[in-house]
Amino acid sequence: MELRLYNTFSRKKENFKPIKDNQVGLYTCGPTVYDFSHIGNFRTFIFEDLLKRWLVHLGYKVNHIMNITDLDDKTIKKAKEEGVDLKELTDRYTSHFMEDLKWLKILPADNYPRATEYIDRMIDMIQTLLDKNYAYKENDGSVYFNISSFKKYGNLAKLDLKGQKRTKRINDDEYDKDSPQDFALWKGWKEADGDNVWKAPWGKGRPGWHVECSVMSIDTLGENFDIHCGGVDNIFPHHENEIAQSECSTGKPFVNYWLHSEFLMVDGGKMSKSLGNYYKIEDLKNMNFSAESIRYQLLSGHYRTKILFSFNKKHESDKIIRRLTDFYLLLYENKPIKSLGKSLPGTYLEFKKAMNDDLNTPRALGIFFDWMKTESKKIKDNLSNTEEISSAWNFLKVFNSIFDFIELNRQEVPENIAAMLEIRKEARRNKDWAYSDQIRESIFNEGWLVEDTPDGQKLKKA
RNA sequence: GGCGUCGUACCCAAGUGGCUUAAGGGGGCAGUUUGCAAAACUGUUAUUCGCCGGUUCGAAUCCGGCCGACGCCUCCA
Numbered sequence: 009m010e011l012r013l014y015n016t017f018s019r020k021k022e023n024f025k026p027i028k029d030n031q032v033g034l035y036t037c038g039p040t041v042y043d044f045s046h047i048g049n050f051r052t053f054i055f056e057d058l059l060k061r062w063l064v065h066l067g068y069k070v071n072h073i074m075n076i077t078d079l080d081d082k083t084i085k086k087a088k089e090e091g092v093d094l095k096e097l098t099d100r101y102t103s104h105f106m107e108d109l110k111w112l113k114i115l116p117a118d119n120y121p122r123a124t125e126y127i128d129r130m131i132d133m134i135q136t137l138l139d140k141n142y143a144y145k146e147n148d149g150s151v152y153f154n155i156s157s158f159k160k161y162g163n164l165a166k167l168d169l170k171g172q173k174r175t176k177r178i179n180d181d182e183y184d185k186d187s188p189q190d191f192a193l194w195k196g197w198k199e200a201d202g203d204n205v206w207k208a209p210w211g212k213g214r215p216g217w218h219v220e221c222s223v224m225s226i227d228t229l230g231e232n233f234d235i236h237c238g239g240v241d242n243i244f245p246h247h248e249n250e251i252a253q254s255e256c257s258t259g260k261p262f263v264n265y266w267l268h269s270e271f272l273m274v275d276g277g278k279m280s281k282s283l284g285n286y287y288k289i290e291d292l293k294n295m296n297f298s299a300e301s302i303r304y305q306l307l308s309g310h311y312r313t314k315i316l317f318s319f320n321k322k323h324e325s326d327k328i329i330r331r332l333t334d335f336y337l338l339l340y341e342n343k344p345i346k347s348l349g350k351s352l353p354g355t356y357l358e359f360k361k362a363m364n365d366d367l368n369t370p371r372a373l374g375i376f377f378d379w380m381k382t383e384s385k386k387i388k389d390n391l392s393n394t395e396e397i398s399s400a401w402n403f404l405k406v407f408n409s410i411f412d413f414i415e416l417n418r419q420e421v422p423e424n425i426a427a428m429l430e431i432r433k434e435a436r437r438n439k440d441w442a443y444s445d446q447i448r449e450s451i452f453n454e455g456w457l458v459e460d461t462p463d464g465q466k467l468k469k470a
Numbered sequence: 471g472g473c474g475u476c477g478u479a480c481c482c483a484a485g486u487g488g489c490u491u492a493a494g495g496g497g498g499c500a501g502u503u504u505g506c507a508a509a510a511c512u513g514u515u516a517u518u519c520g521c522c523g524g525u526u527c528g529a530a531u532c533c534g535g536c537c538g539a540c541g542c543c544u545c546c547a
Contacts, residue, residue, distance in 0.1 A: 052547040239547030324496040374494030
């Protein structure tokens with residue numbers, strides 16, 4: 009029952025074997041900080057978070073690196089539009105990004121290298137590629153990678169570039185290159201770059217986007233490391249180019265497992281900034297989404313299938329989160345004996361099997377919910393002994409360490425709501441149902457749900 | 471034009487040759503409970519897996535054709 013992961017490179021599920029026993033080097037392509045990230049971007053980050061949490065659960069020590077692209081065409085363009093320094097712009101969106109990660113309960117990476125901090129090393133890599141004749145200079149000071157010099161070019165994306173159609177983008181390419189599909193390692197200075205310029209032996213300019221990730225990943229994880237993740241749109245050209253640069257400069261295989269998550273869709277197609285059909289985290293907060301509810305929506309579909317993000321599913325995810333949290337409280341109230349150790353119910357093995365099968369979250373969730381239903385009933389009917397409750401508690405803890413769906417921090421009840429509850433309690437004692445219902449309505453309008461249980465009133469976030 | 475993914479109930483979504491006359495969730499309907507609700511619980515909601523044909527003792531699962539959706543082919547998670 010080993011962990012199997014779908015490797016984009018082989019297009020197959022492969023048994024996962026790290027380079028060093030019990031350690032995993034994980035590189036995940038981070039955001040370009042020229043604007044807020046949208047929920048489509050976060051689908052990928054939540055998938056990567058899930059992968060990391062599962063690896064940790066299996067006992068691996070994970071070294072997780074997520075880069076911050078703070079230097080590229082888009083960041084420069086945006087800073088210029090706003091009339092601010094590049095650093096001011098990228099610092100601003102980096103901090104927004106960090107806040108969003110935290111709000112979504114995505115565990116922090118071990119390191120967030122920024123492109124601007126690695127320019128010397130990028131220059132070194134480009135120089136190496138020039139020395140080895142994998143790259144060439146052009147008159148404007150740019151340096152390009154000659155894709156015909158690397159015969160494995162196209163192996164990741166499974167593209168045969170010779171048979172490709174010349175797309176509009178290639179025809180519109182304004183750079184002077186030997187072959188239109190060669191990509192820039194270094195972009196010679198242009199007026200639009202302003203003072204975002206660095207000096208290299210072959211001329212002034214700035215690094216191309218692809219070389220940034222090659223350098224940062226090699227520098228932080230080594231020339232050959234375990235896992236590199238990103239969205240499917242990064243397969244080509246970004247990751248293809250990374251492989252070319254990295255393997256040609258080091259002479260070693262670059263990454264052992266390439267994992268890519270599919271797109272998040274909205275009606276009409278993929279969510280993207282250029283189409284304008286996207287939601288920022290702030291938009292979702294305004295729609296009253298909780299982080300847990302969003303996590304459920306993004307994880308209840310397998311990471312390699314397209315999922316449709318829709319407000320219509322909010323009810324479904326909200327309800328699941330409530331059921332899970334109720335189950336958590338039920339177990340908590342039944343005082344599991346933690347000292348009984350780490351025993352887990354048999355269902356855990358099925359759950360583990362599903363997760364080990366390329367992180368099959370839909371199946372794993374089905375297994376868990378099925379178990380939760382019967383377990384919950386047993387406890388309510390007092391048919392469960394402390395040992396069983398204890399192992400149920402352990403399983404729930406494991407489950408939550410992977411999915412983080414439970415709302416542990418149910419907010420403090422505001423004073424005015426607490427006061428209304430007291431009045432309602434009195435009204436109920438007097439069997440003044442009309443008044444009682446009226447208060448319930450008022451409390452609901454304040455965003456809280458009152459439930460009358462045998463133990464009295466219970467309050468939940470609506 | 472090249473490459474690739476997908477099509478399972480009202481919706482989301484597993485299952486990829488027999489354990490399945492198809493998990494799980496949401497919604498609907500009926501019931502238990504409740505002052506009424508809510509929550510919870512019980513029952514019910516696909517003899518069928520886009521369509522057509524083939525292979526097989528046996529197919530949602532394999533093969534072929536067709537239809538449809540989506541993605542990539544140097545902005546993109």
